[in-house]
Amino acid sequence: MKVKPVRAGRAVIVAGLSATMLFLTGCGDRQEPAAEQARPQGGAPAAASSVESPTLAAVRRRGHLRCGVHQGLVGFAMQDNRGDWRGFDVDFCRAMAAAIFGDGGRVRFTPLTAETRFAALTEDRVDVLWRNSSWTMSRDTDGRFAFAGVNYYDGQGFLVRRALDLHNIAELNGARVCVAAGSTSALNLADEFRSRGIVYSPVIMPNEEAARAAYAREDCDAFSGDISALAAARSTLPDPQQHAILADVLSKEPLGPITRRGDEQWTALVRWTLNAIILSEELGVTRANAQQLARDSRDPRIKRLLGAEGDFGAPIGLSRTWALDAVRDVGNYGEIFARNLGPQSPLDLTRGMNAQWNAQTGGLIYGLPIR
Incomplete structure (x- = not known):
């Protein structure tokens, strides 16, 4: 026994599908990723952000x-x-x-x-x-x-006087070390020496400039900071060749x-x-x-x-x-x-x-x- 299709039902289904397609099309327009929108040659975004920084x-x-x-x-x-x-x-x-x-x-x-x-x-x-x-x-x-x-x-290191004949961190046991307050250098210094069991006397200065000056006055035996800063400090000393940066590097400093x-x-x-x-x-x-x-x-x-x-x-x-x-x-x-x-x-x-x-x-x- 064959069942005849109901025309009214088919009409309802077609209408429903059409409405669904229209709805999905509209949603697609609103949710289209920026990467899929029209772009000028070279792939750059079509326009600047509407909200300026x-x-x-x-x-x-x-x-x-x-x-x-x-x-x-x-x-x-x-x-x-x-x-x-x-x-x-x-x-x-x-x-x-x-x-x-x-x-x-x-x-x-x-x-x-x-x-x-x-x-x-x-x-x-x-x-x-x-x-x-x-x-x-x-x-x-x-x-x-x-x-x-x-x-x-960069990385943290030590500037020392060649006259002290120091070659590595281990030889700084008992040394006075100048370092700037409020810097990662002071924290790294404490961590490194504690982990190695090295005893030292930190000479905490208000800022890097004061730490450099204290080293120049020989108020400390070594100056610790970013290696680039140590190179800069050495270049300002009366006789830069009398000072060396140790090969040891304490940290990563991006x-x-x-x-x-x-x-x-x-x-x-x-x-x-x-x-x-x-x-x-x-x-x-x-x-x-x-x-x-x-x-x-x-x-x-x-x-x-x-x-x-x-x-x-x-x-x-x-x-x-x-x-x-x-x-x-x-x-x-x-x-x-x-x-x-x-x-x-x-x-x-x-x-x-x-x-x-x-x-x-x-x-x-x-x-x-x-x-």
Whole structure:
């Protein structure tokens, strides 16, 4: 016995399916991932975020970036005889100003001690902190700060007088060791000596400058801090050759820029400015050739970096040429390193861990892809 189809039921089913398809289509429009939406050539987002970073908006209204830096560390941040700020971290501040305004001179520097640096950031006295600060778990999970990346990989060591004939940490048993208060160096020092059973007398000074001065006066037998800071301290002593940095390294010290938590777009702006400077060295983009490569390069990675393809500045509130402007002002990572810390500087530090990842002797510096 055949059962005849019920026409009314078929109509109801068809109508129901049509309504369901319309509903699903509408939901699909609303939930379509940003990655699937139409993009201009090069894969950049189609438009900037509708909500501008509050920090970026304040910087633009003010007309300049406020950058927190070390109060005086050779190679990283210090004022020259004319009162102009120079140094590795200073150049990254200028790169940010160039990315924002197209002019690296539109930045004001606030010198900060180890103890005052974080308060200056949380109290909105600076917009970003570029002051050899180590990225640690306690700082990262504090709830107040966001680390935007690493611009220098360092480690803690010891500066000693050659006359004492010291060669390793074990020989510091009973020594007086100068160290700055409010730094990870003081904590690392206590941990290392306790774990080795080494007895020492910590000479805790208010800041790094005071610790350097105490060492110079021979108030202590050794000065402990980041190796880059020790090299800077040695270069200022009357006879640098009479002082040595021990080979032992106590810790890993990833140094980099810090922002206030809660303004993700601003943190992204800092992160990608740093990354553009790193990536420029990897791709062979320099201060001298950046403009020409923006016009003539056929490498899609360079074209995206320099704004010739896609618009990667829009999502962080900047122009298409934000990275080009930054590199034209201060150069790439290698250029910044060479003139402030490397062979063109009094410190004459080797790249070491701060070499590019693909260098003949590879390091930890690695440019994230812009695409």
